Amino acid sequence: MNDTKKKNIEEVRLMKGNEAIAHAAIRCGCDGYFGYPITPQSEIMETLMELEPWNTTGMVVLQAESETASINMVYGGAGCGKKSMTSSSSPGVSLMQEGISYIACAELPCVIVNVMRGGPGLGTIQPSQADYFQSVKGGGHGDYKLITLAPASVQEMADHTVMAFDLAFKYLTPVLILADGVIGQMMEKVILPPFQPRMIEEEIREKCPWATLGKPKSRKPNVITSLSLEAEEMETINIRLQAKYHKIEENEVLYEEFSCDDAEYLIVAFGTSARVCQKAVEMARAEGIKAGMLRPITLFPFPTVAISNHANKVKGMLTVEMSAGQMVEDVRLAVNGRVPVEFYGRMGGIVPSPDEVLKALKDKIVKQQLVIN
């Protein structure tokens, strides 16, 4: 998460996760940001507006009239082979779902940031992780998937922004950065990525032959659409999409393990929950409980194999989320009944404390094992 110690202090900056995304977007050669303000992620657009990248790299920063407009502007930008992005928080991301489904079907690269807040409905402005299902199980209509990155530190907010664009262009698919109010609002040390120039038009023509940049006489028109009235043709598109998602599952899984080597009990958590759980693991170890933690960094593709392997070694697992229990379903699918998988969570904007997690680990897993044995 945060290993900035040895770096030169001049390179190290202190900033909010939201600010880190804005800086990283400019530095990785983003062409356009389109968004609409909503707490707790408004600092992304605020920082972009303050940095005025249109004067330096030429990046466009535009406040749209709504989230629906934002995602459709991203669709347009992406269609031209431009590095395009938007950001919002839960209710705003719900409004974008139609556009996201269209972009996924049209196979265009873009980056979407969701700094989650408590729902359902307009909900609250405090941190939550209750958009897991929306993010990894579809959200919009149809059989599509989003590569979903779950940063757990300000450094990762910057790093994932760069990685998200790389993955989006590698697989021609929308990539979602799924953060929450804590990661967006807190300040930590960060080393920003190096500057990359924006792609010039010749580069886009070469790397993105599908882009609608104006038709030269040498080729047929490029058509970007998500509409195919012939069912056979639509099935072909679906087969191609599924093959792509399969390839992503094979190649792009990322996760981090903490104190797992000799662990008897495994906690699975992502984002802010993983930070809280790391402390709970430290506290458990101090009491002699052999706990470890696995933190999925990609939520799709999910680290199913890694979790499955742990199911052969540990006595039980606890999934901790700031929701009613969503990722726990994927953990249970990976474990497939081999060991108990329990859940602990808080909802509506409450962040669980390390003490609560430790108590849940003891009550739901450790004590139950003693009863069984």
Add this chain to the structure above:
Amino acid sequence: MKEEIIIAGFGGQGVLSMGKILAYSGLMQGQEVSWMPSYGPEQRGGTANVTVILSDERISSPVLNSYDTAIVLNQPSLDRFESKVKPGGTLIFDGNGFKRFPTRTDINIYRIDATEYAYANNESKTMNMIILGGLLKVRPIVQVENVLKGLKKSLPDRHHHLIPMNEKAIQTGMKLIQKLS
């Protein structure tokens, strides 16, 4: 070294800024730091608070439920956080407007009447720096030199002429703080 601090008070008392200055000071002495504000409804006209962690090691949870040090600047903050100071920890309060005072006997309690002093001496803008000075007197977790470096890094150039005034406020706080128990 690891110090887990909560600073709480009314919005406008400089709670978040004080936390930010502490975080920058930790940064200047090469520590790992985290600064987690309350950005919810409390920031919009109630009590505001910020959790600051300074550590030589990687920081796990930025959200805590017990603290080495609590700095409370209003009654609701004292009521909420007194019980959350670790045994042997430190509680610093500004007694202005308090009706109920700290009662715990297993922690170190300090009083600093920074609000009263700041208003009497027309220095209300540096009230939070007076309190920071008090903190550094009793918990020297960062060196004053690094606080000044941190201010220089975090403030835009046009505000650098205010740094000596802040240094003076830190010195004032160091004299003003009193141990109660």
